[in-house]
Amino acid sequence: MTLRRKLAxxxxxxxxxxxxxxxxxxxxxxxxxxxxxxxxNAAGTLASTWREAAxxxxxxxxxxxxxxGWWSMRRTLNPINELARRVERIDVGNLREPFRRTxxxxxxxxxxxxxxxxxxxxxxxxxxxxxxxxxxxHELKTPLTVMQAELETRLADSQALPEAHREWARxxxxxxxxxxxxxxxxxxxxxxxAGLIKLNLERLSLDELVxxxxxxxxxxxxxxxxxxxxxxxxxxEMVADRHRLRQLLLNLADxxxxxxxxxxxxxxxxxxxxxFAELKVANTGPGIxxxxxxxxxxxxxxxxxSRHEVAEGCGLGLTICQWIVQAHGGxxxxxxxxxxxxxxxxxxxxxxx
Numbered sequence: 001m002t003l004r005r006k007l008a009x010x011x012x013x014x015x016x017x018x019x020x021x022x023x024x025x026x027x028x029x030x031x032x033x034x035x036x037x038x039x040x041n042a043a044g045t046l047a048s049t050w051r052e053a054a055x056x057x058x059x060x061x062x063x064x065x066x067x068x069g070w071w072s073m074r075r076t077l078n079p080i081n082e083l084a085r086r087v088e089r090i091d092v093g094n095l096r097e098p099f100r101r102t103x104x105x106x107x108x109x110x111x112x113x114x115x116x117x118x119x120x121x122x123x124x125x126x127x128x129x130x131x132x133x134x135x136x137x138h139e140l141k142t143p144l145t146v147m148q149a150e151l152e153t154r155l156a157d158s159q160a161l162p163e164a165h166r167e168w169a170r171x172x173x174x175x176x177x178x179x180x181x182x183x184x185x186x187x188x189x190x191x192x193x194a195g196l197i198k199l200n201l202e203r204l205s206l207d208e209l210v211x212x213x214x215x216x217x218x219x220x221x222x223x224x225x226x227x228x229x230x231x232x233x234x235x236x237e238m239v240a241d242r243h244r245l246r247q248l249l250l251n252l253a254d255x256x257x258x259x260x261x262x263x264x265x266x267x268x269x270x271x272x273x274x275x276f277a278e279l280k281v282a283n284t285g286p287g288i289x290x291x292x293x294x295x296x297x298x299x300x301x302x303x304x305x306s307r308h309e310v311a312e313g314c315g316l317g318l319t320i321c322q323w324i325v326q327a328h329g330g331x332x333x334x335x336x337x338x339x340x341x342x343x344x345x346x347x348x349x350x351x352x353x
Contacts (some may be wrong), residue, residue, distance in 0.1 A: 003061050004010075006106070008075060010069070010072045010073065011073070013069075014065060014066070014069030014072070018066070021061050021062055021065065022062075024078075037137060055325065062299055075273045079102055080108055083108060083111060083112060084117070085244075086118050087115060087328040089138075093124035095119045095122055095126070096119075098116045099115055100112075101113060113120055113189060123301050126193075128192050130190050130193055132186065133186055133187075133190040134191070134194075134200045137184075137186050137187040137188075139185060139322060140179075141180070144176055144183065145178045147172075148173065148176045148177060148180065150167055151172055152190060154169055155169055155173065165186050182205055182316070185316040186316070187319065188300070190321065190325070194324050197327075199240075199241040199244060199328070200241050200242070200243065201239050201240060201241060202239065202241075202242060202243050203237060204237070204238065204239075204240060204245075205235070205237055205241055206236040206238055206270065206279075206348075207233045207234060207235050207270055208235070208242070209242070210248070210268060210279065211230070212228070212249075213268070214228065214230045214233075217253035217256070217266060218249060220254060221255060221257045221260075221266060224257060225262050225263050226260050226262075226263070226264050226265065226283075227263075227264070227265045228257075228265070228266045228267075228268070229265065229266070229267050229268070230268050230269070232270060232271060233268075233270045234270055234271050234272045235268075235349070236272050236277045237350075238277060238350045238351060240348070241327075241328070244327070245324070245328075247320070248324045248325065248346070249279075251268065252279075252281040252346075253268070253281065253318060253323050254317065255282035255318065256282070256285070256342075256344070257283070257319055259283065259342070260285045262285070264283060264284035264285065264314065265283070265303055266279070266281070266282070266283045266284075267283070267293055269282075272350075273347075274352050275349060276330075276348060276349055276350065277348045277350055278345065279345070279346040279347075279348070280344070280346075280347070281343070281344045281346075282342065282343040282344075283341070283342055284341060284342075287340065288334065288336050288342060296318055297318050297319055297322045297332075297334075299316055299318065300315040301318075321346075325346055328346050328348055328349070329348075329349050329351075330346060332344065332346050332347075334344045
């Protein structure tokens, strides 16, 4: 039975009952009571208890029937609400989880089938995009590696290039290296989306990684006149992937230096908060533009630096950071506070071996 027919039948039943009650009241008012008034003992009859009770009963049944009708309509529409809630939870990671059909053959059942077919087509499209990105990245690596090696060889040989061409070769080498980093980042994210990357979990000291990152950040910040400080570094041991956490820390430090102002500061801090390790990387940059908002973790989204120029990079660093944090079961937030400090807050659960 279709949903439309169910609603029509239930609504018709409610209307029929209400009309029956109204007909009973009308019959009592215009037929029974005039007859009783013509009887000799009309006064006593009209005052009889059962007639008053019957009248109260009829009147009280109207809201009861209307309430039952509302409950019936709500129950009929419940499958639609449930389907809407399930559709809201759809994302790239659960496209292969089909919706359960009701098996009643109504509109909701048909709509569920349509959503399942749509999810299957979307999953196939995403899979094709992943395969294309992986294949393209693989094909690009070889020529980029050859070009980089050739340029490095020419620059290493002082006789290979005239001095006038050496600056051009250095610029070309920088561009080739930037393209190589983009290809590597795309390969990493595509494999992560496909679930092809496994974390190499081991017991490590997170505070040691933070101190190493602090030293690397000082080297990155020196050409820009940015000061890097380590406000706090609590001793914390956890089970995690050392390589990925180091990649996370370097990406955050590099962003804090790039999106900063000349003479600005970068502040690192590591605290233990209950069962979580909290890492904060704050800088005195221009802040997050209002038009970006929550889009800072999307791919190829880049902000501007203090000189209102698009900073160097390809806009994949924060996306990689988000994946690393979520792969460890944690969370990451980026916000600009009232003190004009832009802070990246990372919370990682402390897992024991």
